[in-house]
Amino acid sequence: EVQMVESGGGLVQPGGSLRLSCAASGFTFSSYSFNWVRQAPGKGLEWVSYISTGSTTIYYADSVKGRFTISRDIATNSLFLQINSLRAEDTAVYYCAKEGATSSSFDHWGQGTLVTVSS
């Protein structure tokens, strides 16, 4: 069974940093690309970042470029998002999402981890 479990969220002051993690199991982690997607309270889905197999290709949304860093570790089957210089508008539930084998769709999602930026 495919499972993806995020962790690392919490309350942080503006300008602070957090490292989000997503532990994956139930499939061959190294064979798939992944994304981070966030959802501000009461708002829609917003794509944050993409990482390919082997970490050879990485993309970021304009709103986070230069502040967020996506990475993956095949030794621990984990996906990460380092988030720096946090702003109030970064407050959201952050989801990790696995891409399909032959599709750019997100066929499995984690349950999400909440990041709250407030003083």
Next chain:
Amino acid sequence: YVLTQPPSVSVAPGQTARITCGGYNIGSKSVHWYQQRPGQAPVLVVNDDTDRPSGIPERFSGSNSGNTATLTISRVEVGDEADYYCQVWDSSSHHVVFGGGTKLTVL
């Protein structure tokens, strides 16, 4: 690239709901649809315009042509009440794009 969805759609149980997703020449892209119930993570219900992932009822179907993609839910049930999002990959910007979401209300 911008995807436009109606904020809300209402339908009676047993009827057919159609949720649209508008975008310039969206027919040339692969469109994916997600269902998100309150407090839960999104679930893929249609991928690549018309395909249904394993476990998704046949009542869910998709189409895509010209400037509009459509998610059709036949024989709507109370349990289908949720937010629905369309999504594409924009190759020109190397960005994933989501529509603003449509709240489906089952009257």
